[in-house]
Amino acid sequence: MQQITVKSCKALLGTTYIPGDKSVSHRSVMFAGLADTPVVIRNFLYAADCCSTVSCMEALGVQVERRADGELCVQGNGLHGLKEPISVLDAGNSGTTLRLMTGILACQPFFSVFSGDASLTKRPMARVIKPLSQMGCTIVGRQQSKYIPMALVPSAQIQGIDYTMPVASAQVKSAVLLAGLFAKGGTSVTEPFLSRDHTERMLESFGVPVKREGLTVSVAPVDSLTAPKVIEVPGDISSAAFWLVAGTILPNSRLLLRNVGINPTRTGILDVLTAMGANISLENERFSGAEPVADLLVQSAQLRGTEIKGEIIPRLIDEIPVLAVAALFAQGKTVISGAEELRVKETDRLKAVTAELSKLGAVLEEKADGLIIEGGQSLKFGVCHSHDDHRMAMSLAIAGLAGNGVEITEPDCVRISYPDFFETLASLRVE
Ligand SMILES: O=C(O)C1=C[C@@H](OP(=O)(O)O)[C@@H](O)[C@H](O)C1
Numbered sequence: 018m019q020q021i022t023v024k025s026c027k028a029l030l031g032t033t034y035i036p037g038d039k040s041v042s043h044r045s046v047m048f049a050g051l052a053d054t055p056v057v058i059r060n061f062l063y064a065a066d067c068c069s070t071v072s073c074m075e076a077l078g079v080q081v082e083r084r085a086d087g088e089l090c091v092q093g094n095g096l097h098g099l100k101e102p103i104s105v106l107d108a109g110n111s112g113t114t115l116r117l118m119t120g121i122l123a124c125q126p127f128f129s130v131f132s133g134d135a136s137l138t139k140r141p142m143a144r145v146i147k148p149l150s151q152m153g154c155t156i157v158g159r160q161q162s163k164y165i166p167m168a169l170v171p172s173a174q175i176q177g178i179d180y181t182m183p184v185a186s187a188q189v190k191s192a193v194l195l196a197g198l199f200a201k202g203g204t205s206v207t208e209p210f211l212s213r214d215h216t217e218r219m220l221e222s223f224g225v226p227v228k229r230e231g232l233t234v235s236v237a238p239v240d241s242l243t244a245p246k247v248i249e250v251p252g253d254i255s256s257a258a259f260w261l262v263a264g265t266i267l268p269n270s271r272l273l274l275r276n277v278g279i280n281p282t283r284t285g286i287l288d289v290l291t292a293m294g295a296n297i298s299l300e301n302e303r304f305s306g307a308e309p310v311a312d313l314l315v316q317s318a319q320l321r322g323t324e325i326k327g328e329i330i331p332r333l334i335d336e337i338p339v340l341a342v343a344a345l346f347a348q349g350k351t352v353i354s355g356a357e358e359l360r361v362k363e364t365d366r367l368k369a370v371t372a373e374l375s376k377l378g379a380v381l382e383e384k385a386d387g388l389i390i391e392g393g394q395s396l397k398f399g400v401c402h403s404h405d406d407h408r409m410a411m412s413l414a415i416a417g418l419a420g421n422g423v424e425i426t427e428p429d430c431v432r433i434s435y436p437d438f439f440e441t442l443a444s445l446r447v448e
């Protein structure tokens with residue numbers, strides 16, 4: 018598909034199941050692939066990023082059976098059972114695949130090489146190479162080991178470390194903790210703000226003792242993982258975010274979003290939208306394995322501008338593009354700061370949000386670390402580019418839906434995290 022046109026609509030009404038969480042899906046295949054008993058993964062996200070993780074694990078000798086109804090059955094060969102891949106591992110567009118698997122593969126007694134798509138070759142790898150090198154891993158990459166392609170060379174003995182991270186990043190934290198499982202001695206990671214803790218929760222459900230004290234998390238080496246028989250992946254709150262915003266800013270809307278993960282390290286979007294005046298209620302709260310979930314009921318509401326900064330940023334990092342759309346429809350100014358990490362995602366999201374929403378007549382100010390958005394704007398129709406970034410494509414769709422329509426070029430990138438996004442949109446819209 019070269020482009021798609023999303024027309025404005027009167028309202029969004031209905032119920033939808035939110036597809037499986039991308040972060041949890043990645044981890045479920047990786048961890049199950051390091052266990053020695055079979056694991057059935059339910060509600061696995063069959064999207065391009067998670068399929069990159071599946072292909073990489075298969076290339077390392079893990080058996081993966083794709084079943085109907087979003088189930089995946091993974092049979093690993095144990096913590097020390099991965100096999101040397103015969104060709105380059107392709108992480109595709111997925112930073113999570115690349116960074117987490119670097120933590121695992123840098124500790125193996127075999128050679129491996131990672132590559133990825135055009136976007137991934139621009140994303141910083143020094144942030145994982147630095148702590149892993151301090152642990153004794155040997156990793157060499159393009160441009161003085163800043164970028165992929167990158168080779169991971171066997172090293173004699175990996176040592177645990179106490180690492181203080183300069184930026185809050187669940188990918189870096191996870192890479193170091195995973196390497197810590199293979200290291201000699203304990204490993205701890207301290208972050209400036211708490212990032213998503215799916216790795217910690219899932220390691221615990223694989224029998225690994227994880228110690229948490231404030232912003233520090235520690236693990237000790239283990240001999241094996243004790244896998245649960247089944248992992249239930251909750252729905253992805255980052256995918257639900259598009260409907261939370263759309264259901265709020267489109268008048269007369271009412272959406273029930275079923276089975277959404279509400280892990281507190283991910284619910285910054287709920288906190289911010291609620292502070293802005295959104296009408297969102299949590300129903301049927303329960304646990305899906307180690308992860309809390311709920312059904313989210315969202316109804317239209319008039320939003321107020323707000324300030325988004327500090328510790329909440331890692332808790333809503335992927336939702337900032339769609340929050341920028343929400344801010345356009347709020348009363349008053351929204352100021353987002355401390356979000357410079359957005360510059361190193363699939364595209365520079367601060368620049369892309371500013372450039373593309375401007376094409377719809379929006380006025381935004383791009384700052385080095387955030388955005389300033391005046392609310393109460395009315396949007397015109399425009400042609401916008403997704404920058405081949407799934408979160409951009411879906412955020413632009415919501416802007417067009419609540420504004421005056423939009424034509425999005427390169428919309429196929431939604432396959433990265435939400436392959437049925439446009440079909441779901443069509444099923445919820447009221448003309
Ligand atoms: O660990 C994860 O699953 C993720 C962590 C975040 O990245 P950083 O660790 O770079 O902040 C997030 O943006 C990404 O979509 C998924």
Ligand SMILES: C=C(OP(=O)(O)O)C(=O)O
Pocket residue numbers: 039066110111112113114335362363408434
């Ligand atoms: C940044 C994202 O993912 P990743 O880092 O895994 O590419 C995302 O999904 O928005």
